[in-house]
Amino acid sequence: MTIFYILLIFIVIASLIAVETTDLLSAVICVGAMGFGVSLLFLFLRAPDIAITQIVVEILGLIILIRATISRDLTFISGDKEFFATIVSVAIVFVIFLAGLRVFETLPEFGTPVFAERPDTASQTYIREGLAKTGAANVVASVILDYRAYDTLGEATVLFTSIIGATVILRRSAKRTIDTLRPVSPS
Amino acid sequence: MPYALSFLLFVIGLYCAVVKKNMVKIVLGILIMECAVNLFLVMLGYRHEGVAPIVDRTHLESKAALDGFVSIAVDPLPQALVLTAIVISLGSLALMISICIRIYEKYGTFDITQIRRLRG
Incomplete structure (x- = not known):
């Protein structure tokens, strides 16, 4: 502990x-x-x-x-800080922290998960029937690849889309004018 | 108490993303928040003296053995969902950092207060 x-x-x-x-x-x-x-x-x-x-x-x-x-020439952060804005932000964030601490009183104690007392939850079903139904000894693998496989498909889609976005943003030859596309006529 | 510490980590990330003016610092704040939320979700399923949710062959021999395994295993469902969230955070990190690099090439600074001009 x-x-x-x-x-x-x-x-x-x-x-x-x-x-x-x-x-x-x-x-x-x-x-x-x-x-x-x-x-x-x-x-x-x-x-x-x-x-x-x-x-x-x-x-x-x-x-x-x-x-x-x-290899960026200015990696150091310089410049004056706005004192009043920083104080206000820290105060607001601290109030959020104090308010959020009250939420944890409604949760069960650390080390006693919710699913333990309820036999009809999805987690207990996964542990009980995971190996028999999917053939995977690792219950986490049986959940992500069989019970919730569409979730993993969506994850792969999101990853693929974000990589396409990063490639498009970082591409060098993004701007190509009409003149460079026109073939040079032999004369 | 561990819940409160992970929430403190989330608040640190929130402070970094709200107050700091450097774009890379904002990205780091978002990363810290993602880590804190993943940590909290996995902590929700933890059980004292628990074992990882990997079924052994001996657990299938009788119903009592399987019931005993159910009563000591940690929750597999948050782990499966957090696994998805971690991989997605890598994709969003790549997208954010590529936007930062592009803005640096265009304006020569990471400071968000100096990026005001709309240059074509």
Whole structure:
């Protein structure tokens, strides 16, 4: 149980440094530390599939982010801060935090999931009949690839669309005038 | 208490996305919020002394063994949905960063307060 608190406090500190540092490359590296801490925490929360996926996504995301921040001539953040606006924003965010803490009183205690007391929930059905109906020993794999396969299809569609969008935005030869398209007449 | 810490992580990301003026910092804030929400959803399904939801051959021999496995396994449904959300966050990150790179090439800055001119 203490390992959760250690990892969570590590994640919170890493994200605080990432938010407050003035060097963009340091901020990106701190977000990478936060992501690997989250994947370690997923491993301790008995979710090995998500831990593996999080590590792969974290490495790819770090490569993308470093591509954006490295070799830019101004990676340092400068300029004066607007003091009053920052104070107001921090106050509003703090009030949101205090109001949100009341919600957690309505949830069951950490470590006692909701589905445990109800035998008719979908989770219990998946665990009970997952192997017999789909043939997958890993219940998570049987959920994403069989019970909710349309969800995974939608995920693949979203990923494909976003990659197409990124390719279109980053394409060099986007502007091509009429003159360059016209064939040169031999004369 | 772990719920509150993950919500604190979400609030840090929200602060970063609202207050900061650098575009890359805003993207990092959105990433932190995504991580916090994924963490909270997986925590909802955690059980003390639980095991990962992977069925063993010995669990299928009798109904009592299967019932025992159901009473110690963690919730597989949030894990499956969070798996989808993590992969989608990678796609949205690539899209946001490509927009940031394009704006940097056009205006020469990441600061959102200096991007005012509508140049054709």
